[in-house]
Amino acid sequence: MKSGFITILGRPNVGKSTLLNAIAGQKIAITSNKPQTTRTAIKAIITQGDSQLIFTDTPGIHKPKNKLGEKMKETIEDAEEGVDVILFLIDANDASISDANKKIIEKIKSINSSRILVINKVDSVKKEHILELIKLYSEECDFNAIIPISALKDDGVKRLMKEIIKLLPEGPFYYSEDEFTDQTERQIVEETIREKCLRLLDEEVPHGIAVEVISMKKRPRKKLYDIDATIYCEKKSHKGIIIGKNGITLKRIGERARQDIEKMLDYQVNLQLWVKVKEGWRDDPNKLKEFYK
Numbered sequence: 001m002k003s004g005f006i007t008i009l010g011r012p013n014v015g016k017s018t019l020l021n022a023i024a025g026q027k028i029a030i031t032s033n034k035p036q037t038t039r040t041a042i043k044a045i046i047t048q049g050d051s052q053l054i055f056t057d058t059p060g061i062h063k064p065k066n067k068l069g070e071k072m073k074e075t076i077e078d079a080e081e082g083v084d085v086i087l088f089l090i091d092a093n094d095a096s097i098s099d100a101n102k103k104i105i106e107k108i109k110s111i112n113s114s115r116i117l118v119i120n121k122v123d124s125v126k127k128e129h130i131l132e133l134i135k136l137y138s139e140e141c142d143f144n145a146i147i148p149i150s151a152l153k154d155d156g157v158k159r160l161m162k163e164i165i166k167l168l169p170e171g172p173f174y175y176s177e178d179e180f181t182d183q184t185e186r187q188i189v190e191e192t193i194r195e196k197c198l199r200l201l202d203e204e205v206p207h208g209i210a211v212e213v214i215s216m217k218k219r220p221r222k223k224l225y226d227i228d229a230t231i232y233c234e235k236k237s238h239k240g241i242i243i244g245k246n247g248i249t250l251k252r253i254g255e256r257a258r259q260d261i262e263k264m265l266d267y268q269v270n271l272q273l274w275v276k277v278k279e280g281w282r283d284d285p286n287k288l289k290e291f292y293k
């Protein structure tokens with residue numbers, strides 16, 4: 001039997017969470033075109049034949065601006081410990097190796113594990129450019145493999161899986177075969193609502209949002225969930241934006257979140273959303289603990 005821990009590293013927005021979802025074959029990590037969408041380490045567990053792969057998606061590597069940012073940085077550092085394979089994700093659209101990516105390379109070199117360079121978003125560039133990137137990066141660092149993929153189009157992901165399995169050590173299964181993530185249903189619901197906020201709201205507001213499920217009641221006979229959740233934001237003005245004129249924005253957030261949650265839980269969902277202001281929670285250690293235990 002083979003098993004191992006695989007960490008996905010890379011700058012914000014390169015497609016780490018999209019890749020995790022493609023690997024898992026279902027949505028477990030939220031994605032958006034805004035940096036720092038992912039706040040915690042999210043695991044996807046894949047058991048294939050006699051191999052078990054435990055993937056960790058991490059918040060993108062960036063400079064912390066507040067306590068939440070610091071916590072995200074710690075999360076990345078934890079994810080680097082005891083890792084067997086590092087997937088270093090880059091964007092195929094990059095013209096060259098940015099300073100930020102050079103720093104990540106230095107970090108990877110200091111960790112004693114196998115490493116794969118994953119060039120993502122190849123659906124949006126010319127082949128010649130991918131070859132240039134491969135040349136540039138292989139001069140900079142010794143990778144066990146370099147794999148171009150499109151996480152969004154699920155192109156090259158199978159090949160990537162094969163390469164990872166080759167690099168895995170012998171080992172036992174850490175999770176039972178039917179487990180596919182460490183996220184609880186409650187966390188998935190909270191994250192789905194946050195994703196809709198990220199996607200439906202303009203810049204500034206979404207980064208100060210946290211979502212908390214207040215209650216989640218199952219009515220098995222009706223195959224129905226009653227879910228109550230609160231969206232927290234940092235400013236009164238943000239609350240107005242989230243709710244929108246005549247409640248239109250909040251309604252949209254709720255509609256889209258409900259549809260996704262229904263698919264994931266395979267139940268009908270009755271979703272009630274509230275919006276509350278919690279000033280400066282991203283810099284308040286106690287409030288942070290409430291949201292991110």
Ligand SMILES: Nc1nc2c(ncn2[C@@H]2O[C@H](COP(=O)(O)OP(=O)(O)O)[C@@H](O)[C@H]2O)c(=O)[nH]1
Nearest residue numbers: 013014015016017018031032033121150151152
């Ligand atoms: N064109 C293209 N876009 C992608 C691909 N993978 C991810 N994206 C987009 O890039 C953005 C950031 O993705 P996300 O997974 O949240 O990035 P993360 O911050 O690294 O986790 C989203 O808008 C994705 O839809 C890809 O293979 N091709």
Ligand SMILES: [Mg+2]
Nearest residue numbers: 016017037038
């Ligand atoms: Mg992410």
